[in-house]
Amino acid sequence: MHTQAGQGIPVPVTITNSTNFDPQKTRTPQRMKKVCCIGAGYVGGPTSAVMATKNPDVSVTVVDYNKDRIEAWKTNELPIYEPDLLDVVQHARDPVAKRIPNLFFSTDVEGAIAEADIILLSVNTPTKSMGHGAGQASELCHLESAVRRIGEVATSDKIIVEKSTVPCKAAETVRDILNATAKPGLNFEILSNPEFLAEGTAVRNLLHPDRILIGSLNTPRGLAAARSLADLYASWVDRSRIITINLYSSELAKLAANALLAQRISSVNALSAMCESLGADIDEVSHCVGLDQRIGPKMLKASVGFGGSCFRKDILSLAYIAESLHLPQVADYWRSIVGINEYQKERFTRRIVKCLYSSLSSKRLAVLGFAYKKDTGDTRETSAITVVNNLINEGANVRVYDPLVEEDRVWEEVLASSDRRETVKQRLSVWPSAYEACADADAVIILTEWDEFSNKISGPGDARGRGGDRTKRVLDWSRVAGLMQKPMYVFDGRNVLDAAPLEKMGFRVESIGKGVV
Ligand code: UDX
Numbered sequence: 001m002h003t004q005a006g007q008g009i010p011v012p013v014t015i016t017n018s019t020n021f022d023p024q025k026t027r028t029p030q031r032m033k034k035v036c037c038i039g040a041g042y043v044g045g046p047t048s049a050v051m052a053t054k055n056p057d058v059s060v061t062v063v064d065y066n067k068d069r070i071e072a073w074k075t076n077e078l079p080i081y082e083p084d085l086l087d088v089v090q091h092a093r094d095p096v097a098k099r100i101p102n103l104f105f106s107t108d109v110e111g112a113i114a115e116a117d118i119i120l121l122s123v124n125t126p127t128k129s130m131g132h133g134a135g136q137a138s139e140l141c142h143l144e145s146a147v148r149r150i151g152e153v154a155t156s157d158k159i160i161v162e163k164s165t166v167p168c169k170a171a172e173t174v175r176d177i178l179n180a181t182a183k184p185g186l187n188f189e190i191l192s193n194p195e196f197l198a199e200g201t202a203v204r205n206l207l208h209p210d211r212i213l214i215g216s217l218n219t220p221r222g223l224a225a226a227r228s229l230a231d232l233y234a235s236w237v238d239r240s241r242i243i244t245i246n247l248y249s250s251e252l253a254k255l256a257a258n259a260l261l262a263q264r265i266s267s268v269n270a271l272s273a274m275c276e277s278l279g280a281d282i283d284e285v286s287h288c289v290g291l292d293q294r295i296g297p298k299m300l301k302a303s304v305g306f307g308g309s310c311f312r313k314d315i316l317s318l319a320y321i322a323e324s325l326h327l328p329q330v331a332d333y334w335r336s337i338v339g340i341n342e343y344q345k346e347r348f349t350r351r352i353v354k355c356l357y358s359s360l361s362s363k364r365l366a367v368l369g370f371a372y373k374k375d376t377g378d379t380r381e382t383s384a385i386t387v388v389n390n391l392i393n394e395g396a397n398v399r400v401y402d403p404l405v406e407e408d409r410v411w412e413e414v415l416a417s418s419d420r421r422e423t424v425k426q427r428l429s430v431w432p433s434a435y436e437a438c439a440d441a442d443a444v445i446i447l448t449e450w451d452e453f454s455n456k457i458s459g460p461g462d463a464r465g466r467g468g469d470r471t472k473r474v475l476d477w478s479r480v481a482g483l484m485q486k487p488m489y490v491f492d493g494r495n496v497l498d499a500a501p502l503e504k505m506g507f508r509v510e511s512i513g514k515g516v517v
């Protein structure tokens, strides 16, 4: 038993799953006709677009107070880059092929809330930057302001869905805010329906999800609300993949999934350090362990560290929750995953310095890739921020190229995390092509696994949409060789290179988890 926030009423929590819906407890679910998604970002935009495409009888309105973002969603230059996203958006948004548009983008947050049957909360929940829990807990101010707005505006019952990743028991916070702000007599059902999409593959993940989690209270209204949301997904997802569970299990499952995925990467990265000392090859080790069906091959690629808006934030949030539950050993365990990630970035920088004769002073280093992974222009928590700053602090002139990341974004990220801003301004430059970045370089450093940089892939990448041809380039390494200073070092932080052909061209290739004895 625990207490429902703000009311002091004990609420029994029973875990239910898709097979044990209690029909006695289940009200007849209503077909939702109007969906409002608050937050037009990486989660809200693609999720709403797919939901609208697959439910032509449902009107989906995505709202955001960021006018520029909303305006961009109405054009063919979407505010985020995702392969195939433009096709999906156009299909639901534009009056084509006799289909009545049912996907709308608007800054009228209040209007969309008022009309909606169901509201998806897709606002950002970054790590807190100040106050209690700074650097660890999730910042819920955006969630709070969105929920307040719902409470103030709503004149009819609503289903409120947590799509953003939130700390466990956030549903109680949502309920508390609604109790304080909403008009009496209205009913709000709160569901947890975490998003599992990964950037770069968001559309595929949404169209073919491993599972859809829907957490609700085990009450007649809670279960009916879960069924209503499940019906929207059932338009394209097999019912067997739609799992209805306890509200708080669902909240925790999202954090747990990200923590376990990140834990695999940190485990492999820890092994990569051992490989470099032992003369083993991390790709071979990962391949061998991944053949064990209990382990599986995915998320075992060694790298210069994981980035993105989720892994670090969610692990720190999980650790913070563990600490507040007086479980310090559990908190330490989760934090160590982030610790290895930081270590990996530092270790990679140290290897570069050591190979380049222990000094980077005035050396020219070309950094290829700044996004936190390929097929996205997102730079949140990218390892490149730390590595570029480290290289600059060692005295290097760093020349960055990324096929999708805008120049301003690189500057903002590096400057924001530097305490030597003037030095950054002198030593950082951003270039529109890999060749320009590599001109006269002493070394090339690969920080993102863009297909363009790999000599293992014969054809161009399959990315489409914003960025167009820029994501389809293929780097001619022999041309790079002609541009560089001798000796020509390549530091492959993503293991995208087959070293042998490059070594024949005269490169010295240093890859993560390989080569150093
Ligand atoms: C992640 C989860 O995968 C997704 O389910 C969740 O909803 C959001 O967080 P995302 O961060 O977009 O998605 O990308 P992901 O593919 O998981 O990669 C995260 C980071 O780990 C990237 O920096 C990636 O390059 C790195 N990574 C991934 C590795 O270093 N090695 C791997 O084997 C896989």
Ligand code: ADP
Residues within 6 Å of the ligand: 038, 039, 040, 041, 042, 043, 044, 063, 064, 065, 066, 069, 109, 122, 123, 124, 125, 142, 143, 145, 146, 164, 309
């Ligand atoms: P995510 O990766 O979780 O989708 P993003 O930062 O890409 O995060 O998107 C979150 C979006 O939510 C942003 O565009 C932001 O402007 C929007 N947002 C945050 N709070 C509110 C709010 N109270 N009302 C409307 N939009 C909001």
